[in-house]
Amino acid sequence: MKIVATTFTGLEQVLKKEIENLGGKNITIHKRAVSYYGDKTLLYKSNLLLRTAIRVLMPLTDFIAEDAETLYQKVFEIDWTKIFDVEKTFAVEAVTYSNTFRHSGFVALKTKDAIVDRFREVYGYRPDVDNKEPQVKINVHVRDTFFNISLDSSGEPLFKRGYRVEQTIAPMNEVLAAGLIQLSNWDQQTDFVDFMCGSGTIPIEAALLATNTPSQFKRTYFGFKHWKNYDKALWDSIKEHYVNQINKDIKPLIFGSDKDREAIAIARKNAQSAKVDDIVKFRVMLMQKLDLPESKKHIIINPPYGIRITGNLKELYSKIGYVLKRRFKKSTAWVFSNNPGLLTYIGLKPSRKYIIKTGALEGHFYKYTIF
Numbered sequence: 289m290k291i292v293a294t295t296f297t298g299l300e301q302v303l304k305k306e307i308e309n310l311g312g313k314n315i316t317i318h319k320r321a322v323s324y325y326g327d328k329t330l331l332y333k334s335n336l337l338l339r340t341a342i343r344v345l346m347p348l349t350d351f352i353a354e355d356a357e358t359l360y361q362k363v364f365e366i367d368w369t370k371i372f373d374v375e376k377t378f379a380v381e382a383v384t385y386s387n388t389f390r391h392s393g394f395v396a397l398k399t400k401d402a403i404v405d406r407f408r409e410v411y412g413y414r415p416d417v418d419n420k421e422p423q424v425k426i427n428v429h430v431r432d433t434f435f436n437i438s439l440d441s442s443g444e445p446l447f448k449r450g451y452r453v454e455q456t457i458a459p460m461n462e463v464l465a466a467g468l469i470q471l472s473n474w475d476q477q478t479d480f481v482d483f484m485c486g487s488g489t490i491p492i493e494a495a496l497l498a499t500n501t502p503s504q505f506k507r508t509y510f511g512f513k514h515w516k517n518y519d520k521a522l523w524d525s526i527k528e529h530y531v532n533q534i535n536k537d538i539k540p541l542i543f544g545s546d547k548d549r550e551a552i553a554i555a556r557k558n559a560q561s562a563k564v565d566d567i568v569k570f571r572v573m574l575m576q577k578l579d580l581p582e583s584k585k586h587i588i589i590n591p592p593y594g595i596r597i598t599g600n601l602k603e604l605y606s607k608i609g610y611v612l613k614r615r616f617k618k619s620t621a622w623v624f625s626n627n628p629g630l631l632t633y634i635g636l637k638p639s640r641k642y643i644i645k646t647g648a649l650e651g652h653f654y655k656y657t658i659f
């Protein structure tokens with residue numbers, strides 16, 4: 289069967305590599321998505337293990353519809369009663385890039401009507417819609433007049449890993465953090481440092497990667513568990529197999545620090561919940577005061593940014609440059625910022641640049657090699 293994993297713009301190559309490692313066949317890269325072929329085992333593994341996927345979709349059908357009536361008919365043609373039980377709750381999520389169908393809410397409503405009517409025709413009654421916590425989630429993607437109707441096997445986006453117990457004001461998205469770590473080509477041997485770690489997302493994701501911990505080991509809800517073809521024994525055995533592969537005996541130090549005491553308290557709680565509190569060392573520390581032992585480090589930081597470049601931020605970025613040059617000789621540093629203008633104040637020449645888009649925000653991810 290065909291599987292489509294979605295991601296952020298700029299992480300498609302990383303996601304492709306992850307899917308290759310899982311054994312996906314006929315992999316194709318799309319905008320914000322990667323499609324591939326595999327069986328139910330691969331679908332379950334994809335949900336459990338893919339660190340840079342936001343959703344894992346299973347396409348049901350695609351078609352061209354110029355009007356709402358055709359959309360309704362095409363959705364009605366799918367035998368929904370074979371896919372999920374009438375007792376399950378469901379929701380439809382529509383994404384539209386279309387002049388003909390401008391309103392995603394309308395597309396979702398028409399799709400929902402067709403599904404409900406199909407059930408009613410067979411049973412005389414219909415499944416309930418629950419837009420907050422549906423058991424079954426259906427995804428509609430429209431480009432112009434081309435529709436893709438898929439089942440969302442994840443249900444909830446996969447950045448909701450289940451380990452975040454508390455958050456700071458602007459925590460990094462887990463999928464983005466995992467993507468940055470993989471884009472940066474961390475060898476998982478060199479000591480890893482985030483000296484502006486906030487709620488700890490980057491070091492926690494680094495620890496999950498290095499310890500071979502499945503990204504979703506904590507999550508219990510997945511959309512596919514509510515499908516008629518759910519194979520509980522298969523899911524349980526896949527999960528058990530990969531949880532048994534977790535290896536806490538790793539070489540590198542994984543370190544996170546921040547000047548904000550409260551942020552570090554939150555980071556510690558999140559690491560404990562992610563069961564990597566014995567792996568990541570957190571410290572409250574102003575970056576200018578850091579005195580880590582001198583050795584090669586792999587650094588990823590996500591400094592504060594503002595839409596406008598203010599004096600304070602200019603100063604902060606130039607201090608980052610100073611700290612990198614003084615305290616992290618021979619290291620590799622990657623800086624992620626939504627404001628590329630600020631990155632110039634670091635005063636080092638980037639040797640690599642990536643752009644990752646998360647919704648409306650464009651993130652710039654620069655590599656600096658320090659001598």
Ligand SMILES: C[S@@+](CC[C@H](N)C(=O)[O-])C[C@H]1O[C@@H](n2cnc3c(N)ncnc32)[C@H](O)[C@@H]1O
Binds near residue numbers: 458545548551574575
């Ligand atoms: C955008 S947030 C990082 C968010 C983080 N990646 C997360 O997932 O929660 C930037 C962080 O830099 C910290 N920070 C700002 N200036 C600092 C400094 N001079 N030394 C250490 N940390 C600093 C802030 O306290 C804030 O937590």
